[in-house]
Amino acid sequence: MRFETSRDVLDWYERQPRALTPEFLSSIPWDKVKDHPFDEKYVPVLFYMRDVETLTDMYHRELLRTPTGKDPDISKFMERWGVEEITHGEVMNRFLNELGYETDEKWQTEIRDAVTKAYQANAFMITTLTNLIGKKFTATHMTFGAIHEMEAAQGYRRLKTLTDHPVLNPILDAIIREESAHNQFYWSVAKLELSRNKTARRIARFVTERFWAPVGQGSLAKRRTQYLVSTLFSEGEGIETIETKVTQRVRQLPGFEDITKITDTIADMAATSDVPFEAALP
Numbered sequence: 575m576r577f578e579t580s581r582d583v584l585d586w587y588e589r590q591p592r593a594l595t596p597e598f599l600s601s602i603p604w605d606k607v608k609d610h611p612f613d614e615k616y617v618p619v620l621f622y623m624r625d626v627e628t629l630t631d632m633y634h635r636e637l638l639r640t641p642t643g644k645d646p647d648i649s650k651f652m653e654r655w656g657v658e659e660i661t662h663g664e665v666m667n668r669f670l671n672e673l674g675y676e677t678d679e680k681w682q683t684e685i686r687d688a689v690t691k692a693y694q695a696n697a698f699m700i701t702t703l704t705n706l707i708g709k710k711f712t713a714t715h716m717t718f719g720a721i722h723e724m725e726a727a728q729g730y731r732r733l734k735t736l737t738d739h740p741v742l743n744p745i746l747d748a749i750i751r752e753e754s755a756h757n758q759f760y761w762s763v764a765k766l767e768l769s770r771n772k773t774a775r776r777i778a779r780f781v782t783e784r785f786w787a788p789v790g791q792g793s794l795a796k797r798r799t800q801y802l803v804s805t806l807f808s809e810g811e812g813i814e815t816i817e818t819k820v821t822q823r824v825r826q827l828p829g830f831e832d833i834t835k836i837t838d839t840i841a842d843m844a845a846t847s848d849v850p851f852e853a854a855l856p
């Protein structure tokens with residue numbers, strides 16, 4: 575797909591139907607969840623995904639205070655994006671409940687309240703910095719968004735391959751479809767913004783090399799990220815998936831032709847972490 579402006583990208587995005595429609599959600603056979611085995615070791619992964627999805631709302635609000643969030647096309651995208659991510663978190667939570675993991679009625683508030691102080695201070699600093707740099711930082715935000723969406727989609731794909739649960743499979747397919755549309759938006763706008771300006775390219779590359787970490791690390795405990803990465807990516811084709819489906823796509827962005835950071839980080843984390851099950855739960 576070729577887009578000339580972020581408006582074109584937004585128009586494309588708005589033409590994409592939702593995968594997790596009310597009809598789809600009401601067709602999920604929740605009463606069948608327990609009829610099929612589900613390896614307990616993936617439970618912390620489900621909690622992690624649920625929490626990351628739920629926290630996008632916080633990130634959304636931060637971004638609205640920056641020039642990126644004030645861009646009309648991006649903010650329009652983010653309105654729907656935010657709603658979709660919340661649904662992903664809710665579906666994950668419901669699946670956990672049906673598996674037998676009860677959650678409090680106010681679980682979403684608890685997740686937001688539990689975010690580390692360090693993260694909040696950091697987020698504040700980044701927002702302030704962003705405002706200083708201004709519009710040129712949009713390319714960085716969009717690049718980060720694209721990488722996070724690709725990682726999320728690959729995480730869900732790996733989870734599906736490894737668990738192969740008949741009720742979870744179609745849910746994951748629907749989520750993956752929405753993550754792919756999110757990625758297409760971020761990636762396309764990143765490409766436009768990066769092509770436009772050399773400084774924007776330099777900043778985006780620098781910030782990615784220096785600060786990129788798997789989605790959720792920073793707002794959630796690092797051991798939880800480590801557990802997820804090693805559980806989903808340490809075996810089989812895990813790392814290869816990250817290389818071909820994430821890193822190689824990022825390399826198509828102007829200024830990122832030789833990046834190795836994402837594969838390197840994930841491979842290193844997958845090989846070195848041995849966080850026990852109990853420590854990986856929220």
Ligand SMILES: [Fe+2]
Pocket residue numbers: 627658659662726749753
């Ligand atoms: Fe999501």
Ligand SMILES: [Fe+2]
Pocket residue numbers: 659723726752753756
């Ligand atoms: Fe997403």
